[in-house]
Amino acid sequence: MPLLDVQNLTTAFQTQRGEITAVEDISFSLEPGEILGIVGESGSGKSVTALTIMGLLPRPPARIAGGSIRFEGTELTTLSQSRMQGIRGPGIAMVFQEPMTSLNPVFSIGDQLMETIRAHERLPPKALFARAVEMLDRVGIPSASTRMKDYPHQLSGGQRQRVMLAMALVCRPRLLIADEPTTALDVTIQAQILDLILDLRDEFGMAVMIITHNMGVVAETADRVMVMYAGRVVEEAPVTTLFDRPLHPYTRGLLECVPSLTEEMDRLVAIPGTLPEPARRPQGCRFAPRCRYAEPACRAGLPPLESYDPGHSAACIRVPELTRP
Amino acid sequence: MGAILLRRLASAVPILAIVSILTFGMIHLIPGDPAAAIAGLSATPEQIANIRRDLGLDQPLMSQLIHWYGNLFQGDLGRSLLLGQPVVEATMQRLPVTVALSAYALVITLVIGLVTGIVAALRQNTWIDQVAMILAMIGISLPNFYLGLLMIILFAVQLRWLPTGGYVAFTDDPLGWLATSTMPAISLALLLAGLLARITRSTMLEVLRQDYIRTARAKGLPSRKVVVKHALANAMIPITTVIGIIVSLLISGSVVTETLFSIPGIGQLLTQAVLNRDYPMVQGGLLITTALLVLVNIAVDVCYALLDPRVRYDGA
Numbered sequence A: 001m002p003l004l005d006v007q008n009l010t011t012a013f014q015t016q017r018g019e020i021t022a023v024e025d026i027s028f029s030l031e032p033g034e035i036l037g038i039v040g041e042s043g044s045g046k047s048v049t050a051l052t053i054m055g056l057l058p059r060p061p062a063r064i065a066g067g068s069i070r071f072e073g074t075e076l077t078t079l080s081q082s083r084m085q086g087i088r089g090p091g092i093a094m095v096f097q098e099p100m101t102s103l104n105p106v107f108s109i110g111d112q113l114m115e116t117i118r119a120h121e122r123l124p125p126k127a128l129f130a131r132a133v134e135m136l137d138r139v140g141i142p143s144a145s146t147r148m149k150d151y152p153h154q155l156s157g158g159q160r161q162r163v164m165l166a167m168a169l170v171c172r173p174r175l176l177i178a179d180e181p182t183t184a185l186d187v188t189i190q191a192q193i194l195d196l197i198l199d200l201r202d203e204f205g206m207a208v209m210i211i212t213h214n215m216g217v218v219a220e221t222a223d224r225v226m227v228m229y230a231g232r233v234v235e236e237a238p239v240t241t242l243f244d245r246p247l248h249p250y251t252r253g254l255l256e257c258v259p260s261l262t263e264e265m266d267r268l269v270a271i272p273g274t275l276p277e278p279a280r281r282p283q284g285c286r287f288a289p290r291c292r293y294a295e296p297a298c299r300a301g302l303p304p305l306e307s308y309d310p311g312h313s314a315a316c317i318r319v320p321e322l323t324r325p
Numbered sequence B: 001m002g003a004i005l006l007r008r009l010a011s012a013v014p015i016l017a018i019v020s021i022l023t024f025g026m027i028h029l030i031p032g033d034p035a036a037a038i039a040g041l042s043a044t045p046e047q048i049a050n051i052r053r054d055l056g057l058d059q060p061l062m063s064q065l066i067h068w069y070g071n072l073f074q075g076d077l078g079r080s081l082l083l084g085q086p087v088v089e090a091t092m093q094r095l096p097v098t099v100a101l102s103a104y105a106l107v108i109t110l111v112i113g114l115v116t117g118i119v120a121a122l123r124q125n126t127w128i129d130q131v132a133m134i135l136a137m138i139g140i141s142l143p144n145f146y147l148g149l150l151m152i153i154l155f156a157v158q159l160r161w162l163p164t165g166g167y168v169a170f171t172d173d174p175l176g177w178l179a180t181s182t183m184p185a186i187s188l189a190l191l192l193a194g195l196l197a198r199i200t201r202s203t204m205l206e207v208l209r210q211d212y213i214r215t216a217r218a219k220g221l222p223s224r225k226v227v228v229k230h231a232l233a234n235a236m237i238p239i240t241t242v243i244g245i246i247v248s249l250l251i252s253g254s255v256v257t258e259t260l261f262s263i264p265g266i267g268q269l270l271t272q273a274v275l276n277r278d279y280p281m282v283q284g285g286l287l288i289t290t291a292l293l294v295l296v297n298i299a300v301d302v303c304y305a306l307l308d309p310r311v312r313y314d315g316a
């Protein structure tokens, strides 16, 4: 049984201009200990996917319009709030893109760490403190026990992201969702945080879903990659396969402009045009307006996600002819 | 923390200096002869001369000023012309009445305002939110003397549940105090409670949108804890500023309310003093009231530092 199994998930938002679907009919699964990379341009629906799994989208305006999310066999889309609270933390934990604003400014980091443990476990105060210190130490906060009483504003961005990681991992989750955990950080710090996530994965054996728009990050961390475009999955493959033999024109475009980890990316200059807004998506293949291989047939209907090799699928009707040697 | 308190106390000194000099100057802003104005139209030249001498108005300005500050530092603000009583004594007799009434009204304001605002924010865009905000709007739009009159007519005249006015000190008879203070406190509080409810609602909505609230939920905290601990602790920072303003408004609002309900507080004292051109009383009353408001502001700043570690640490 996979750890996480998402089937045909669709998340919609009620907006002033009617309902839009931010995430549409996506399916994927994660095995215990596996690292899945989710890539795609800004607005492609990566965060909405993550937040839907966590049950953190405000409803309304958000609504799960279809599909299922099974975590260790439990259906999450219909789970009660109180049972979902029990899953967040020890089951699935999440770190966010914005380390500067994701910690509560008026409580000490020790307080915020310990309350996380307290929400899920009964521990005597001493053990609670020790556990929090140990975790801070583990994520690389120097002299952890004295820094427990520090407030977020006394820490740098990198340190805050380390604290966020400590908070996410302190209950030993089976799945960590990291939503662009390094985007807001300096380049050197980015690499440190990624290394830390990999180390912690090895140590704790958790699965990781890492969201990024940086192909370099994917190459260095993920086992498998899922590429999203305008709310849909356009390609999915093991990481080496994807880099060796990308099938979808969008993925190829992404790979042509792979930024290295050390380079501030001006990504996707190789793909002209911009992602369509949810309300203004074209008929048929959503990538068609920007695709250099587009032909009239592409606009006829949504290309289905077809499997080409075991574990490698893409949603493009021209894959067979374009990949012919 | 102590440093912040000291610094705020120090910053009160120039404010009080300015206020005291303005209060001193007030009497000289009266057009023409202040003594004649104070004495009134029917006064004889002799009475006018007496007043001038009593108030030291026949002295050069500089020596009047020195005299004023000399007395001030000894806690002497002169004698009320109307009551014949030292100004400080008259004020101190009335002050507890106003403070008790304001405190009562403040409690009502806080309970109604905060609860309504928080509930409305948590139920944003539902009928509960809409009803709460309509009630807040009514509270804000009703002039408090009008509300006071309505209550007197209904509860005192028609139903005879409560007295129409008068005052019983809390220390003499707590129940009697409650009976005489409830209507005035409500009429003082309702407008401010409406105001506070609206501000609390918008502040809470703003805070609930923040990333750290999402983090708190992502950690699996129960929603009660997310709201009561994480959201409220942050929302209280801007709300505290508003509460400071509310306290000032309560104290100044007591002028009308005390007159309406014949409550012998500072408001009534100052109203009578102004109507009777009892200048020493007006001067002293204003000075003491201002000092009180300055104290309230210092208390607010201290609360601010207690609530917000960023302020606390920058101050240290």
Ligand SMILES: Nc1ncnc2c1ncn2[C@@H]1O[C@H](COP(=O)(O)OP(=O)(O)OP(=O)(O)O)[C@@H](O)[C@H]1O
Pocket: A013, A014, A015, A022, A040, A041, A042, A043, A044, A045, A046, A047, A048, A049, A061, A213, A277, A278
């Ligand atoms: N609360 C909301 N109401 C309406 N639309 C929303 C809401 N949240 C997200 N969306 C829409 O959903 C789409 C996907 O957004 P999402 O945040 O998942 O993108 P993303 O892939 O995470 O992008 P980024 O790389 O910028 O983080 C966007 O078009 C966005 O406008």
Ligand code: SF4
Pocket: A248, A249, A250, A285, A286, A287, A288, A289, A291, A292, A293, A294, A295, A298, A303, A315, A316, A317, A318, A319
């Ligand atoms: S379906 Fe057509 S438009 Fe879409 S990616 Fe494939 S070739 Fe391009």
Ligand SMILES: [Mg+2]
Pocket: A046, A047, A048, A179, A180
């Ligand atoms: Mg995102």
